[in-house]
Amino acid sequence: MKKLLLILLFFSLNTFAYASFPSNDTLITKQDSLQSETTVQYHQRMESMGFDINLCQCKDCQKFKGGKTSSQTSRTATRTLINTSLFLVIGILIFTLYLGFQILSWIGFFEIS
Numbered sequence: 001m002k003k004l005l006l007i008l009l010f011f012s013l014n015t016f017a018y019a020s021f022p023s024n025d026t027l028i029t030k031q032d033s034l035q036s037e038t039t040v041q042y043h044q045r046m047e048s049m050g051f052d053i054n055l056c057q058c059k060d061c062q063k064f065k066g067g068k069t070s071s072q073t074s075r076t077a078t079r080t081l082i083n084t085s086l087f088l089v090i091g092i093l094i095f096t097l098y099l100g101f102q103i104l105s106w107i108g109f110f111e112i113s
Contacts, residue, residue: 037045039060043053104110 039058042058043056046056047053
């Protein structure tokens with residue numbers, strides 16, 4: 001019975017006494033909250049950091065300046081997808097032709113009798 005109590009005491013003390021780091025995870029964390037700022041505050045902050053406000057790309061400035069519309073952006077995404085798929089199809093076609101040529105030359109299809 002004494003040995004059992006000593007083993008229990010040893011394992012319970014080991015969890016908090018012999019670690020070089022805190023083994024109990026009872027940290028109190030502070031939840032950060034998002035602070036929303038107006039467009040004017042955002043522009044003032046950016047201007048104080050040295051950015052040119054005339055080159056601003058925020059949504060409000062794009063609406064005011066008449067920047068890119070969503071249809072232009074979707075056309076660009078579609079064009080990128082078409083270019084990528086065309087590149088992949090051409091690459092697969094070249095690889096297939098090369099592989100077919102290698103198989104036919106291995107069989108001896110191109111030998112002259």
